[in-house]
Amino acid sequence: MTDRQIIAATRFGYGLPLPAGAPVEAGAMLSLLAGPDTAAVQWPGVHLDEAILLFGASYEARLARRTDDAARIDFRRALEQVNRQAAAGQAAIFARALGAPDGFRERLVQFWADHFTTVPKLYDHKGVVLSLAEDAVRPHVAGRFAEMLKAATLHPAMLLFLDQQVSVGPNSRRAKDGKRGLNENLGRELLELHTLGVGAGYSQEDVRQMAELLTGLIVKPREGQGFNPKAAEPGPETVLGQVYEGKGVEPILRALEDLAVRPETGRHLARKLAVHFVADDPPEELVVAMAQAYAETGGSLLAVYGALLNHPLAWEGPLTKLRQPFDFLVAGLRGLGVAADTLVGMKPKAFERLLLEPMAAMGQPMNRAGGPDGWPEEAEAWITPQRLAARITWAMQVPSRLVKPLPEPLVLAQGALGGRLGERLELALGGAESRRDAVGLVLSSPEFNRR
């Protein structure tokens, strides 16, 4: 196992062993990423066209039950369907991370899904939330950021999560009754989190104008994103000195395009990618190279990944990043040799108990980030007494329930860590009382939890 393979699997994939035939040279990794998304076909996720139907059914039953008791049963059934759909979608996310031939693509999809974090506000939203990664992120993961931004901003999950649904232009017809007004939530996060970044030079007035520009965007149950001209603020809006005027969604798309190609956005995204993949405090030189690739190509993500993968610093240790709980579990399952299809076939109760509940105990309840800024990056956020205890407990107790017989611990350690297996861990394995405990030590070790 070469260093290059270890870093390709650990820093840019879901851990060792590398998927069979997986490339480790930058050019080949980029070609694979630019090629067809085979994992999405093999383990289908939740798409918006299906999710919005179930959302519509539960939404209608939710309203009807206020006056019609029979609708309560419909509502319960609709929620059960949403839950089943969401559980299958979550299993597919695990399965792909575990089984996909292109680990880098899966890592990137998770990264961008987190960049555009949405959380279900009502149980009805669960499927819709999952579909954002499927329909707004995956198709654009190697494309232009502007296209992903447009798809994610207009996605019903985003409109619901950041209150665009209830935002009404102050001078719109819909505001005449005085009951509703402008909600700046999406407008603000769009500038602060999704594009320019919090330190960039935009003002509160830009936020407000952006929010006014976004008015009119709505979610139609059973249909998806729509536009209600009655809620739209009339007249032109000015964001960062650019004037946007016109009917419907078109001026919004123009503004998103402009925001996407701004240098502040390129710089923000470059740094965020470098922080996620390389180090909590990444080398400035690397960030500059990535931001430059972004600027030169009008925001081609493939070009940015190219600048990352072609940079020598991206292939240098130390590997200090901390695996987030999802990555930790997937890397554990990879190391243990659990097949992706085992997860898809798992009973929902077992999936909950063995993976989702432990993941929540480690601080990362799936699809339930604490806010629109997504999960924290810094190691200190994940390794606290309580959260580390949850990792150790999983490492000691769960592998023996998933894999029979358990692998020989030293073989597991070498396979999952390669040359990163430290002397302390190697020595400890010889002293463990049981194979179960030794496997637990491998997965609890700092070298396994860092990447």
Place this chain on the structure above:
Amino acid sequence: MDRRAFLRQSLASVACSAAAHPLLTTVTLASGAAALGDKRLIVVILRGAMDGLDVVQPLGDPLFRDYRPNLGRKTGATDLDGYFGLHPLLGGLMPLWSKGELAFVHATSTPYRDKRSHFDGQDLLEAGTGSDLLLGQTQRDGWMNRMLQAIPGLTAETAYAFGNEAAPLLVGAAPVMNWSPELSLDLTPQSQLLLEHIYKGDPLFAASAAGALELSAEMAGMDLREGAGGGPLAGIDPLVDFAASRLAEETRIAAFSLGGWDTHRTQKTAIQRSLKQLEHLILRLREKLGPAVWGQSVLLTMTEFGRTARENGSKGTDHGTGGLMIAAGGAVNGGRVLGRWPGLDEAALYDRRDLMPTSDVRDWAAYAMRGLYGFDKGLLEKVVFPGLILGDDPGLIL
């Protein structure tokens, strides 16, 4: 440098980042407990929206019976003050009521209105902000954490979130401990030794594991047993006993979370478990803290919103607005139902369906903190609950 050493560099090089870890930095500081004195504040978040009208029932209002043919009177409430009655499943709290250690605040709520989403409602409750428009934008920390940030010499032990659910009200820059007894590290002595050995090269892991092992060992020494016979109360005992042990020492601020209040159907049975758990939590905490510490303590329950005034067609209640806060503890000026009672006339209801909120739940929390710790109003109105304008002191705290 050989390849192996090169990749292993990772562990040594992280040592510098460990200095930023709260567990390592706070041990040298003065104790935050000293700054807070002996007073304890315990907040219990009741997730799912507790039906305040079922817990403290306005029996004196004839409309109550009309609104709730299956709930209300038929539950057999215990008279509190001639107008309100306490749900019988909280009957075990009556001795506290008689001693003045228990108060209720009726018709109180956060500023959250209309959408009635649990998640939004809880987010707002724990962020402590004044408007849902601010959510997720300026305030990503919780109000209890912002209070902690104002305390000089804070240690991680000063504030504790008990249970394995996230406690957003304690999230933020100030160091806070989180622990849940069921996460106890159950390792053989040999595994523990080996784990300590492999963590020696990584200070972040070493410090966190040491914390986890220490807590686990203390819990083992405390004989934290689940309540006899299993059932809904079994899980509460270890949690409360552990919390009491912390509160008896350095900890002054504690947060719990209790779920199961979303009673849309057959509420009479659906609410039983949660009420019994709440009663048990309060009584067990009082017992375990002992009279001296309990005498210095205030426990507040808060929920994201109340429920509809009327029963729905499934003998349950739906998401509403005005709710109920419970205050218990030796430092409570109790034996009273506080808050302005808005009445149940349809015109007096919010949206003609929910109990009308007549106070902001943050007001009560702010005055509790002021009464216990003497914070000035400016801090409470600007930092802890930004934008809140405090009314007159309602005298909740002795």
